[in-house]
Amino acid sequence: MYIRIGQILLFTLGLVLSSQSFAERPAGKQGKDWGSEEGKECVECHMTESPGMYWEWNNSKHGQNGVDCLDCHKAEEGDVDGYEHHDQLISVIVTPKDCSTCHPREFKEVQRSHHASAGEILHSLDNLLGEVIGGPAAVNAGCRQCHGTTVKIDEKGKPTKDTWPNTGIGRINPDGSKGACSACHGRHEFSRAQARTPDTCGKCHVGPDHPQIEVYNESKHGIIYRANVDKMNLDSDKWVAGVDYSAAPTCATCHMSASGDQPKTHDVGERISWNLRSPISNKINLVRLDNGHQYDLPEGKPLPKVGDKPDHPKAKGGTVTEVLTWDERRAKMEGICYACHTSEYVDGHYKQLDDLVDLYNTKFAKPIAAVITDLKAMGKLTSAPFDEKIEWVWWEIWHHEGRRARHGASMSGPDYTWWHGIYEVAKHTYFEFIPELKKLVGEVEAQKLLDKHFRPIEGHDWFFNGLNPAQIEAVRKGYEERYGKGAMK
Incomplete structure (x- = not known):
């Protein structure tokens, strides 16, 4: 009796959901005017088997425009990730190449972008830290969930459990494409609004x-x-800064979206003029090729010309089709800023950013890197990274604190520029790196290296000669004016 009642309730639920299922479908006949006829069976099954998935799809732009399950998941004979499922050959993985059927421009821009190459971290120091010093399980559940991984397929045509699920932005897919559209446009709604939020x-x-x-x-x-999110018009089709919204930008505004004469792009690095990730920052030019690849070239390196076949590992035999200099890339970003700011304001922001990066480079990164180079030449460091403490200290100075300082300045975050940034760079330089240097080579040799690389830089004068008495007196005077005479001991 109870079983029969349960069956009746399930059947009733199915009828209700079924009546709602196609209530909002586009006009016309399924299989002729929109969607595939076979996809109707997928939809009807998933209404009860996975209703959350169904409703996300149903309410999405895809669902409301007649794109059904098979339009995205249908596989072709010979696909390595294709398998039989209820008399249909399907694939679990929907790749950027699959999405390119309807979104060819976005696919092209993503494939050449920094995002798409994020999965190529196998030979990086970050990966060495994870795989060896941490452990493969940490890399799998950590690093690769953002960077992406190579998705492997088992003998049944399904992705292996150690490589799936994975929505890493640089995921390497079985069809050779790179990336995961669902990293930003979550399944199965694939919302533009969601992709535009900073979260x-x-x-x-x-x-x-x-x-x-x-x-x-x-x-x-x-x-x-945060105060004006309801005014951001996040689901707008064109979403032009200064037109569709004006309260504030999000990450997508500055790096991807349209404004003024700047068209939207899925090439997230196109408007970046500084490399703020490496030990020492460089302004970067961009070289694009006819084979879909592109690469950054630091300022000062000879630039190829359109039509050249550059001898560069990332060129992969391609011919140059476009060269964007660092100042042209900056002009693209400034074009976004001008939607809400004057040229004087934008120029001031970039002046402050450039000065901060120059400070980091000149005062800290370059002299420390030079000391590390000399230590290797002296045979004081092995060729293996991370087996001496001084290498760990330098790693965190540039990879953690230095990046925080530089990104803080680039995005107007004062606390990250100073307290989480340059303050910690300085503290660890003077009170971790230099003491470790003295332990490694002795006081005499350490002093020679410091005299060679640090002393000529004016910013280190306080370290060698003590704080300037006039500076101390100015601080004392201000402190006592605020807290009373004798307050500063």
Whole structure:
């Protein structure tokens, strides 16, 4: 009796859902005017088997425009990731190449972008830390969930459990395409609004070495966005800054979206003029090729010309089709800023950013890197990374604190620029790196290296000769004016 009642309830639920299922479908006949006829069976099954998935799809732009399950998941004979499922050959993985059927421009831009190459971290120091010093399981559940991984397929045509699920932005797919559209446009709604929120980027751009979401949240942009999110018009089709919204930008505004004469793009690095990730920052030019690849070239390196076949590992035999200099890339970003700011304001921001990066480079990164180079030449460091403490200290200075300082300045986050940034760079330089240097080579040799690389830089004068008495007196005077005579001991 109870079983029969349950069956009746399930049947009734199915009828209700079925009546709702196609109530909002586009006009016309399925299989002729929209969607595939076979896809109707998928929809009807998933209404009861996985209703959450169904409703996300049903209410999405895809669902409301007649794109059904098979339009995205149908596989072809010979596909390595294709398998039989209820008399249909399907694939679990929907790749950027699959999405390119309807979104060819976005596919092309993504494939050449920094995002798409994020999965190529196998030979990086970050990966060495994870795989060896941490452990493969940590890399699988951690690093690769943002960077992506090579998805492997088992003998049944399904992705292996150690490589799936994975929505890493640089995922390497069985069809050779790179990336995962669902990293930003979550399944199965694939919402533009969701992809435009800072929290979407904050899944990966977070933490000690790349805290962009934290920097954004403390910036004036982030504060205003949170207060005015209901005015952001996030689901707009064109979403032009200064036209469709004006309260504040999000990550997508600056790096991807349209404004003024700047068209939208899925090439997230196109408007970046500084490399703020490496030990020493460089302004970067961009070289694009006819084979779909592109690469950054630091300022000062000879630039190829359109039509050249550059001898560069990332060129992969391609012919140059476009060269964007660092100042042209900056002009693209400035074009976004001008939607809400005057040229004087934008120029001032970039002046402050450039000065901060120059300070980091000149005062800290270059002399420390030079000391490390000399230590290797002296035979004081092995060729293996991370087997001496001084290498760990330098790693964290540039990879953590230095990045925080530089990104803080680039995104108007003062706390990350100073307290989480340059303050910690300085503290660890003077009170970790230099003491470790003295332990490694002795006081005499350490002093020679410091005299060679640090002493000529004016900013280190206080370290060698003590704080300037006039500076101390100015601080004392101000302190006593605020707290009373004798307050500063």
